[in-house]
Amino acid sequence: MFYKNARIFTPDFRFHTGAFEVRDGLFGEILPENVPADAVDLNGATVIPGLIDVHSHGNSGADFSDGDYEGLKRMAAFYAKCGVTSFAPASMTLPYDVLEKAFATAKQLHAEAPEGLSRLMGIQMEGPYFSYKKRGAQNPDYLKDPDFEGFKKLYEGCGGLVRIVDVAPELPGAAEFVAKAKELCTVSIAHTDSDYDHARAAPTCTTPCPPSTTATPASFPPQWRPRAFRLRSFATVTISILPLSVSPSPCSVTGWC
Structure with a gap:
């Protein structure tokens, strides 16, 4: 046509x-x-x-971190109406069991991919590995030092849908966390009170950045056409x-x- x-x-x-x-x-x-x-x-x-939203906690009376599948579908429907063709909902600083429930809804929506809704292509894990001083709206009761084993369990539980995990690089264990987590997804510095030296000690880019190249839709993987x-x-x-x-x-x- x-x-x-x-x-x-x-x-x-x-x-x-x-x-x-x-x-x-x-x-x-x-x-x-x-x-x-x-x-x-x-x-x-x-x-x-088509727009891609890589950081949004909710809309339409729904919050991704609530772990409500119907609410997540409402979010995806709203995105579609706004021309957002794919998105990655962002979580908050919460206990692991709460995050596990939310991530399970993302896994379900990603697998079902209902017609007419924006496509859920990943998760941004915002928290709990943040600085208390720079916590912003994050709940201080659930802040943690970087914990790779806890993160890995969440990552595997949702089928590897975590595309970005945020971390404050000055926290104890951050360098070790980044070294392991960057093999699974992108690691991003966020909610940090870090100085330059700490940030340099925990590089977040998984690969060097070669010169930009031009790609055509025909060269994209099928899921990105x-x-x-x-x-x-x-x-x-x-x-x-x-x-x-x-x-x-x-x-x-x-x-x-």
Whole structure:
């Protein structure tokens, strides 16, 4: 199916008016030279890349950390309405058993991938390995020093869905934690009272950052191929797509690949 007369955001970071194709639920040609006569006229609707939210605790009266599967589905439905095509809910500083329950709902939603909802692609584990001084809204009663065995149990329990784990690098055991955890996911510095030397002693990047490269949708793994995503609101059609090519920084996408 082809769509025409759309204002499309393209890899040159500009909007261009033209057409695009949706093939087997995925986007095909972008701005083709030849457009079929039966292409659907979008009447100038804006077409933008599908958004990815990597840190959000909740919406629609639901909080990911509550461990409520129906609430998590409401969150995913709201994201979809806003053009967020995939997301990674963030947890809070809570006891391990509470986190385990929340992570189980993420595992279920990831496996079921209900039609029409934003795709849950991972978890950001925010806490409990934080500085008391810089705890912010985190509950101080549940703060812990970095604990790899406890983290590993949570990681394995949700099928490896934890893509990012946050840690304050000045805490006892942080360097050892980072050395092991970075083999499983991206480790991020957060809620820290660290100085420069402590931060340098616990590097979080899992691999060196080579020069940015250009990738096309055809080179993405199947689970990352862009899918057609349409929302109809009154007389307006909004379609979210991934750009034809991207220039990612490997450090920024390590936790997602």
